[in-house]
Amino acid sequence: METAILFESYHHGNTKKICDAIGQKYGITLIDARGPIEDLEKYDLIGLASGVAYGKYYKTITDVIRNKLPHNKNVFFIYTCGNPNKDYSMQVKEIAAGKNCTILGVYGCKGYDTYGPLKLIGGINKENPTADEINEAIKFFENILRRCTDE
Ligand SMILES: Cc1cc2nc3c(=O)[nH]c(=O)nc-3n(C[C@H](O)[C@H](O)[C@H](O)COP(=O)(O)O)c2cc1C
Structure with a gap:
Protein backbone atom coordinates (compact mmCIF):
# COMPACT_ATOMS: atom_id res chain seq x y z
CA MET A 1 0.00 0.00 0.00
CA GLU A 2 1.40 3.38 -1.01
CA THR A 3 1.56 5.61 2.06
CA ALA A 4 2.72 9.17 2.58
CA ILE A 5 2.71 11.66 5.42
CA LEU A 6 2.28 15.28 4.48
CA PHE A 7 3.67 17.45 7.28
CA GLU A 8 4.40 21.02 8.39
CA SER A 9 6.70 21.46 11.37
CA TYR A 10 8.34 24.88 11.51
CA HIS A 11 8.44 25.76 15.22
CA LYS A 16 8.69 16.08 12.14
CA LYS A 17 10.36 13.96 14.85
CA ILE A 18 7.24 11.81 14.97
CA CYS A 19 6.94 11.65 11.17
CA ASP A 20 10.62 10.74 10.84
CA ALA A 21 10.25 7.88 13.34
CA ILE A 22 7.25 6.44 11.48
CA GLY A 23 8.88 7.07 8.11
CA GLN A 24 12.10 5.33 9.10
CA LYS A 25 10.37 2.31 10.58
CA TYR A 26 8.00 1.79 7.66
CA GLY A 27 9.86 3.33 4.74
CA ILE A 28 7.00 5.64 3.86
CA THR A 29 7.27 8.91 1.95
CA LEU A 30 7.37 12.16 3.91
CA ILE A 31 6.28 15.30 2.06
CA ASP A 32 7.01 18.75 3.47
CA ALA A 33 3.93 20.93 2.92
CA ARG A 34 6.27 23.91 2.48
CA GLY A 35 8.12 22.26 -0.40
CA PRO A 36 7.00 21.21 -3.85
CA ILE A 37 3.93 18.97 -3.54
CA GLU A 38 3.85 15.98 -5.82
CA ASP A 39 0.58 14.52 -7.08
CA LEU A 40 -0.94 12.73 -4.07
CA GLU A 41 -3.31 10.62 -6.14
CA LYS A 42 -0.96 7.60 -6.15
CA TYR A 43 -1.12 7.22 -2.35
CA ASP A 44 -3.76 4.97 -0.79
CA LEU A 45 -3.16 6.17 2.76
CA ILE A 46 -2.18 9.75 3.61
CA GLY A 47 -1.13 11.09 7.03
CA LEU A 48 -1.62 14.80 7.71
CA ALA A 49 0.75 16.06 10.41
CA SER A 50 1.28 19.56 11.82
CA GLY A 51 2.14 21.70 14.76
CA VAL A 52 -0.73 23.79 16.10
CA ALA A 53 -1.05 27.58 15.88
CA TYR A 54 -4.00 29.52 17.24
CA GLY A 55 -5.95 26.34 17.88
CA LYS A 56 -5.62 24.90 14.37
CA TYR A 57 -3.22 23.13 11.98
CA TYR A 58 -0.67 25.48 10.43
CA LYS A 59 -1.85 27.55 7.50
CA THR A 60 0.39 26.13 4.75
CA ILE A 61 -0.61 22.51 5.34
CA THR A 62 -4.26 23.52 5.73
CA ASP A 63 -4.12 25.18 2.30
CA VAL A 64 -2.41 22.11 0.81
CA ILE A 65 -5.07 19.84 2.33
CA ARG A 66 -7.77 22.10 0.92
CA ASN A 67 -6.22 22.35 -2.56
CA LYS A 68 -4.24 19.15 -3.14
CA LEU A 69 -5.64 16.33 -1.01
CA PRO A 70 -7.45 14.05 -3.47
CA HIS A 71 -10.99 12.84 -2.83
CA ASN A 72 -11.81 9.37 -1.44
CA LYS A 73 -8.51 8.69 0.39
CA ASP A 87 -8.64 18.03 19.38
CA TYR A 88 -6.87 20.56 17.17
CA SER A 89 -7.57 18.66 13.97
CA MET A 90 -11.26 19.64 13.74
CA GLN A 91 -10.89 22.07 10.85
CA VAL A 92 -8.70 19.82 8.69
CA LYS A 93 -10.91 16.82 9.50
CA GLU A 94 -13.84 18.76 8.11
CA ILE A 95 -11.92 19.57 4.93
CA ALA A 96 -10.99 15.89 4.48
CA ALA A 97 -14.55 14.74 5.23
CA GLY A 98 -15.79 17.22 2.62
CA LYS A 99 -13.60 15.35 0.12
CA ASN A 100 -15.23 12.09 1.07
CA CYS A 101 -12.01 10.85 2.72
CA THR A 102 -12.20 8.16 5.38
CA ILE A 103 -10.78 9.43 8.68
CA LEU A 104 -8.95 6.59 10.41
CA GLY A 105 -7.74 8.33 13.55
CA VAL A 106 -6.10 11.27 15.28
CA TYR A 107 -2.94 11.24 17.40
CA GLY A 108 -1.95 14.38 19.29
CA CYS A 109 0.71 14.98 21.93
CA LYS A 110 2.72 17.75 23.55
CA ALA A 131 10.43 8.65 23.34
CA ASP A 132 7.21 7.19 24.81
CA GLU A 133 5.06 9.63 22.86
CA ILE A 134 6.93 8.80 19.67
CA ASN A 135 6.40 5.08 20.35
CA GLU A 136 2.70 5.72 20.95
CA ALA A 137 2.53 7.47 17.57
CA ILE A 138 4.22 4.50 15.92
CA LYS A 139 1.67 2.16 17.54
CA PHE A 140 -1.14 4.45 16.40
CA PHE A 141 0.19 4.25 12.84
CA GLU A 142 0.64 0.46 13.01
CA ASN A 143 -2.95 0.07 14.09
CA ILE A 144 -4.14 2.15 11.14
CA LEU A 145 -1.96 0.20 8.76
CA ARG A 146 -3.37 -3.07 10.09
CA ARG A 147 -6.93 -1.85 9.63
CA CYS A 148 -6.19 -0.80 6.04
CA THR A 149 -4.51 -4.05 5.08
CA ASP A 150 -7.19 -6.24 6.80
CA GLU A 151 -9.96 -4.60 4.75
C1 LIG B 1 2.62 30.90 16.25
C2 LIG B 1 2.36 29.77 17.21
C3 LIG B 1 1.08 29.59 17.75
C4 LIG B 1 0.81 28.50 18.60
N1 LIG B 1 -0.48 28.32 19.05
C5 LIG B 1 -0.76 27.22 19.81
C6 LIG B 1 -2.11 26.96 20.22
O1 LIG B 1 -3.05 27.68 19.89
N2 LIG B 1 -2.33 25.88 21.01
C7 LIG B 1 -1.32 25.02 21.40
O2 LIG B 1 -1.59 24.06 22.12
N3 LIG B 1 -0.03 25.22 20.99
C8 LIG B 1 0.26 26.29 20.20
N4 LIG B 1 1.57 26.51 19.76
C9 LIG B 1 2.62 25.53 20.15
C10 LIG B 1 2.96 24.54 19.01
O3 LIG B 1 1.79 23.96 18.48
C11 LIG B 1 3.87 23.43 19.53
O4 LIG B 1 5.07 23.97 20.00
C12 LIG B 1 4.13 22.39 18.44
O5 LIG B 1 4.71 21.25 19.02
C13 LIG B 1 5.06 22.93 17.35
O6 LIG B 1 5.23 21.94 16.39
P1 LIG B 1 6.41 21.95 15.34
O7 LIG B 1 7.72 22.04 16.09
O8 LIG B 1 6.25 20.64 14.64
O9 LIG B 1 6.18 23.12 14.43
C14 LIG B 1 1.86 27.60 18.94
C15 LIG B 1 3.16 27.81 18.42
C16 LIG B 1 3.41 28.86 17.56
C17 LIG B 1 4.80 29.04 16.98
Missing part, protein backbone atom coordinates in the same frame (compact mmCIF):
# COMPACT_ATOMS: atom_id res chain seq x y z
CA HIS A 12 10.88 23.21 16.68
CA GLY A 13 10.57 20.21 14.37
CA ASN A 14 8.46 18.45 17.02
CA THR A 15 5.94 17.02 14.58
CA ASN A 74 -7.87 6.99 3.71
CA VAL A 75 -6.40 9.66 5.97
CA PHE A 76 -5.12 10.02 9.53
CA PHE A 77 -4.02 13.01 11.58
CA ILE A 78 -1.01 13.66 13.81
CA TYR A 79 -0.28 16.88 15.66
CA THR A 80 1.91 18.27 18.39
CA CYS A 81 0.84 21.25 20.47
CA GLY A 82 1.64 23.27 23.58
CA ASN A 83 -1.52 22.40 25.46
CA PRO A 84 -3.19 19.12 24.51
CA ASN A 85 -6.58 19.92 26.05
CA LYS A 86 -8.63 19.46 22.89
CA GLY A 111 5.59 19.48 21.75
CA TYR A 112 8.27 21.88 22.92
CA ASP A 113 6.71 25.35 22.77
CA THR A 114 8.47 28.70 22.99
CA TYR A 115 5.77 30.78 21.34
CA GLY A 116 5.36 34.38 22.52
CA PRO A 117 5.83 35.00 26.24
CA LEU A 118 6.67 31.33 26.81
CA LYS A 119 10.08 32.15 25.33
CA LEU A 120 10.81 34.35 28.36
CA ILE A 121 10.52 31.37 30.68
CA GLY A 122 12.50 29.07 28.39
CA GLY A 123 9.41 27.46 26.88
CA ILE A 124 7.24 24.57 28.03
CA ASN A 125 7.27 20.84 27.26
CA LYS A 126 11.01 20.89 26.72
CA GLU A 127 11.24 17.11 26.60
CA ASN A 128 8.30 16.56 24.25
CA PRO A 129 7.61 14.65 22.18
CA THR A 130 9.21 12.07 24.47
